[in-house]
Amino acid sequence: MNQPASTGGEPYVVVSSDTHAGLQCEDYRPYLESGLHDEFERYVAERHAQRRIAEETNAEFVAQWEGDNAEGLLGAYDPVVRDKVMDADGIAGEIIFADGDAVTGQESPPFGAGLHAGQITDPRLAFGGARAHNRWLEEFCATDPVRRAGVALVPITHDPAQGVREIESLAGKPGIRGIMVPTMWHGFPAYGTDHYDDVWAACAEAGLVVHTHSGEADFSSYGDNVAMYISEVPFWTHRMLWQLLFSGKFDRFPGLRYAVVECGSYWIGDLLWKTDVNFGGTNKIKKMGTRMKGLISRLPSEYFGTNVFIGASTMSREEIRRRHLNGIDALMWGTDYPHPEGSWPNTVERLETDFRDVSIEDTRQLLGLNAVDCYGLDLDGLTGVAARVGPTPEQLGQDPDLRTPADATRAARWWLDEYDCELRY
Amino acid sequence: MNQPASTGGEPYVVVSSDTHAGLQCEDYRPYLESGLHDEFERYVAERHAQRRIAEETNAEFVAQWEGDNAEGLLGAYDPVVRDKVMDADGIAGEIIFADGDAVTGQESPPFGAGLHAGQITDPRLAFGGARAHNRWLEEFCATDPVRRAGVALVPITHDPAQGVREIESLAGKPGIRGIMVPTMWHGFPAYGTDHYDDVWAACAEAGLVVHTHSGEADFSSYGDNVAMYISEVPFWTHRMLWQLLFSGKFDRFPGLRYAVVECGSYWIGDLLWKTDVNFGGTNKIKKMGTRMKGLISRLPSEYFGTNVFIGASTMSREEIRRRHLNGIDALMWGTDYPHPEGSWPNTVERLETDFRDVSIEDTRQLLGLNAVDCYGLDLDGLTGVAARVGPTPEQLGQDPDLRTPADATRAARWWLDEYDCELRY
Numbered sequence: 001m002n003q004p005a006s007t008g009g010e011p012y013v014v015v016s017s018d019t020h021a022g023l024q025c026e027d028y029r030p031y032l033e034s035g036l037h038d039e040f041e042r043y044v045a046e047r048h049a050q051r052r053i054a055e056e057t058n059a060e061f062v063a064q065w066e067g068d069n070a071e072g073l074l075g076a077y078d079p080v081v082r083d084k085v086m087d088a089d090g091i092a093g094e095i096i097f098a099d100g101d102a103v104t105g106q107e108s109p110p111f112g113a114g115l116h117a118g119q120i121t122d123p124r125l126a127f128g129g130a131r132a133h134n135r136w137l138e139e140f141c142a143t144d145p146v147r148r149a150g151v152a153l154v155p156i157t158h159d160p161a162q163g164v165r166e167i168e169s170l171a172g173k174p175g176i177r178g179i180m181v182p183t184m185w186h187g188f189p190a191y192g193t194d195h196y197d198d199v200w201a202a203c204a205e206a207g208l209v210v211h212t213h214s215g216e217a218d219f220s221s222y223g224d225n226v227a228m229y230i231s232e233v234p235f236w237t238h239r240m241l242w243q244l245l246f247s248g249k250f251d252r253f254p255g256l257r258y259a260v261v262e263c264g265s266y267w268i269g270d271l272l273w274k275t276d277v278n279f280g281g282t283n284k285i286k287k288m289g290t291r292m293k294g295l296i297s298r299l300p301s302e303y304f305g306t307n308v309f310i311g312a313s314t315m316s317r318e319e320i321r322r323r324h325l326n327g328i329d330a331l332m333w334g335t336d337y338p339h340p341e342g343s344w345p346n347t348v349e350r351l352e353t354d355f356r357d358v359s360i361e362d363t364r365q366l367l368g369l370n371a372v373d374c375y376g377l378d379l380d381g382l383t384g385v386a387a388r389v390g391p392t393p394e395q396l397g398q399d400p401d402l403r404t405p406a407d408a409t410r411a412a413r414w415w416l417d418e419y420d421c422e423l424r425y
Numbered sequence: 426m427n428q429p430a431s432t433g434g435e436p437y438v439v440v441s442s443d444t445h446a447g448l449q450c451e452d453y454r455p456y457l458e459s460g461l462h463d464e465f466e467r468y469v470a471e472r473h474a475q476r477r478i479a480e481e482t483n484a485e486f487v488a489q490w491e492g493d494n495a496e497g498l499l500g501a502y503d504p505v506v507r508d509k510v511m512d513a514d515g516i517a518g519e520i521i522f523a524d525g526d527a528v529t530g531q532e533s534p535p536f537g538a539g540l541h542a543g544q545i546t547d548p549r550l551a552f553g554g555a556r557a558h559n560r561w562l563e564e565f566c567a568t569d570p571v572r573r574a575g576v577a578l579v580p581i582t583h584d585p586a587q588g589v590r591e592i593e594s595l596a597g598k599p600g601i602r603g604i605m606v607p608t609m610w611h612g613f614p615a616y617g618t619d620h621y622d623d624v625w626a627a628c629a630e631a632g633l634v635v636h637t638h639s640g641e642a643d644f645s646s647y648g649d650n651v652a653m654y655i656s657e658v659p660f661w662t663h664r665m666l667w668q669l670l671f672s673g674k675f676d677r678f679p680g681l682r683y684a685v686v687e688c689g690s691y692w693i694g695d696l697l698w699k700t701d702v703n704f705g706g707t708n709k710i711k712k713m714g715t716r717m718k719g720l721i722s723r724l725p726s727e728y729f730g731t732n733v734f735i736g737a738s739t740m741s742r743e744e745i746r747r748r749h750l751n752g753i754d755a756l757m758w759g760t761d762y763p764h765p766e767g768s769w770p771n772t773v774e775r776l777e778t779d780f781r782d783v784s785i786e787d788t789r790q791l792l793g794l795n796a797v798d799c800y801g802l803d804l805d806g807l808t809g810v811a812a813r814v815g816p817t818p819e820q821l822g823q824d825p826d827l828r829t830p831a832d833a834t835r836a837a838r839w840w841l842d843e844y845d846c847e848l849r850y
Contacts, residue, residue: 058715190646192653221615226716227671228617230703231696235660246652266695271656273743274691278655290483291651317843318698418742 005364011390015371018334022100022107054104076100089347109133115215118182123158141175146381149177171206178209192247204255250307261311268326281419292425305329324412430789436815440796443759447525447532479529501525534558540640543607548583566600571806574602596631603634617672629680686736693751706844717850730754749837
């Protein structure tokens with residue numbers, strides 16, 4: 001943030017940093033290279049079989065969710081419906097990921113090239129499916145590039161050079177603001193190696209934010225045990241963070257920005273405590289200190305809000321309470337529309353409940369300004385939309401005289417003083 | 426804990442829940458089956474080569490650590506020296522893991538069968554190396570089974586049936602109180618499958634606590650980047666917890682106890698918050714709830730202190746502050762002797778600094794009584810030792826009138842009320 005957020009009563013510019021959009025699977029056909037059409041037919045058949053299984057095993061929930069939200073769910077691909085949904089939810093702008101349907105998976109890009117891209121083993125299908133979605137996403141975002149910021153799919157693990165070509169072709173397209181890479185690198189080189197350096201250079205150059213988004217995990221270790229999946233999926237989703245950070249990619253490519261999405265934010269405070277102390281505390285890591293030296297040029301917490309951002313989706317009240325600990329300039333709220341885990345279609349009620357005790361300036365950062373900064377969005381354009389649809393501080397029941405103390409971050413990051421942290425290694 | 430800990434001024438019964446012991450590598454030869462001696466010669470040569478590398482790359486630290494602590498380090502395998510060290514450090518009893526030398530790895534069991542057991546690919550070497558250490562450990566702990574509780578090595582991933590035979594042979598041996606299994610399961614079935622059920626049954630029957638201890642991680646993803654290793658190693662170490670918990674092993678084998686060691690405790694509060702809410706919160710996991718049903722019979726937090734224990738080693742002050750959040754009846758303090766990451770040889774000074782503001786009853790639980798409970802140690806015998814060597818509340822500068830509020834745990838676990846948690850799934 002270049003200047004303090006306003007403490008005034010004007011409507012909030014709400015940017016949902018986590019939404020989803022995608023066509024019904026068979027409708028991707030015209031966007032897909034014709035050489036892949038045979039494989040695509042098989043994929044569509046599989047998707048429909050999957051849909052029938054979901055309908056059977058989770059019948060009650062599927063019927064109720066799709067029944068209650070029949071019109072709004074069409075906004076996954078219909079821009080007119082989507083605008084209505086956004087307006088009703090108080091949302092001015094949005095960061096759009098793939099996979100509009102998280103319940104039965106019907107709106108997954110070809111071959112599962114969206115949230116589960118890492119599961120694809122054939123690079124032809126990985127890139128072909130991604131490009132089909134990207135072609136559609138460009139059209140979709142171009143319908144209103146002020147409000148819609150799309151995140152394209154680039155399966156860099158399969159072929160970094162091909163990834164770079166895709167990134168260069170995306171650069172400057174109206175409404176395309178980032179790329180999503182496979183969450184897991186599987187048997188490919190890890191993201192902290194130099195194998196992908198041309199990718200990071202291209203993203204920094206094009207101003208495209210690199211993302212991982214929750215979805216994939218180490219499925220073979222869980223069987224059908226969903227509780228194990230839920231416990232681990234944050235780790236697999238944010239694992240890329242320290243690959244990039246501790247390999248010095250943000251020092252080598254200062255314009256590189258990374259955002260981890262729908263992974264919560266509760267884990268950040270402890271991560272920053274432990275890593276700030278490892279790199280900067282006194283009397284620590286006696287046997288490992290020399291091996292840490294020179295890896296990074298600032299304390300880990302100092303990369304948050306400049307190179308590292310958090311698409312924290314619908315934050316819990318506890319996560320909102322921890323906002324200064326976790327990064328008041330890095331956290332980006334989101335609805336997860338049109339997924340059922342999020343706040344849609346009750347976003348405004350949710351904001352009223354959760355932000356009542358938060359200062360107006362903090363609320364502005366979390367709900368929108370951090371996303372404007374991270375993605376370089378058109379703040380004037382969004383402010384115009386927000387004037388019509390945005391909730392006001394008064395509507396959220398906030399105290400207009402509540403101010404954020406100037407030392408709120410320093411006070412929340414207790415370890416900086418307790419361990420006398422400064423970069424030592 | 427069956428009854429409240431004393432608030433009186435008598436010396437603390439301190440049990441270090443994390444110590445290490447082991448022979449110099451070549452000295453394991455007489456304990457090793459003769460059929461493995463040829464392979465052992467190669468291993469010993471490798472270890473010495475490793476030692477030379479450590480001496481070169483980390484010369485200053487190695488020389489200083491080994492110079493300053495020359496006599497005390499002999500306690501890794503010399504029981505007379507070890508008793509002196511323990512006495513001087515105020516320690517009555519200890520839970521003993523393998524790998525006495527964490528600096529240059531010279532005291533690793535044959536073939537690395539200790540903290541890095543999961544890296545061994547040949548089951549003959551995995552079991553052979555483990556059995557050699559176990560034979561020595563039995564002798565070592567039998568020198569004083571009141572003070573010394575040994576954790577034997579059982580590489581169950583390679584062959585659960587062979588693991589069961591080893592566990593049965595360890596049952597009832599004086600001073601053997603637990604087994605350590607490989608931290609990671611690599612390509613073998615995950616610990617939550619039914620593949621290892623006979624192992625859990627045998628451990629529950631024999632009263633042997635199952636452990637994972639930090640050491641292994643996904644090395645291939647880090648190269649030589651130690652900061653990535655440090656960031657991930659807790660995940661890999663405590664990952665077994667939810668494999669056992671969410672697969673219902675503690676319900677099927679109620680006598681089964683699992684302790685995760687030298688993995689910190691800072692991650693527990695958030696883990697309990699998220700998982701208690703997933704299983705017990707209102708209005709959560711709309712699309713996954715039905716798939717969680719019946720996996721466990723209590724809230725996850727309710728397994729801590731009965732089936733799940735934490736060998737938290739030398740806890741940070743922040744972790745001590747979070748003691749009621751993380752489990753006042755599950756956390757076990759430890760020195761990590763003779764490793765340099767721990768408190769030895771300045772344990773008493775460390776206790777004076779860190780426990781000043783803690784109630785006497787809480788201190789008794791963390792420093793010893795929880796370990797007595799977890800491992801079924803001889804409290805009368807340990808109290809006799811402590812009368813001679815244990816630090817007193819007065820020595821730690823504690824306020825004798827400070828009492829722990831009766832609702833301290835409930836108040837610290839804020840989510841139980843905020844989400845109205847009770848087992849719903």
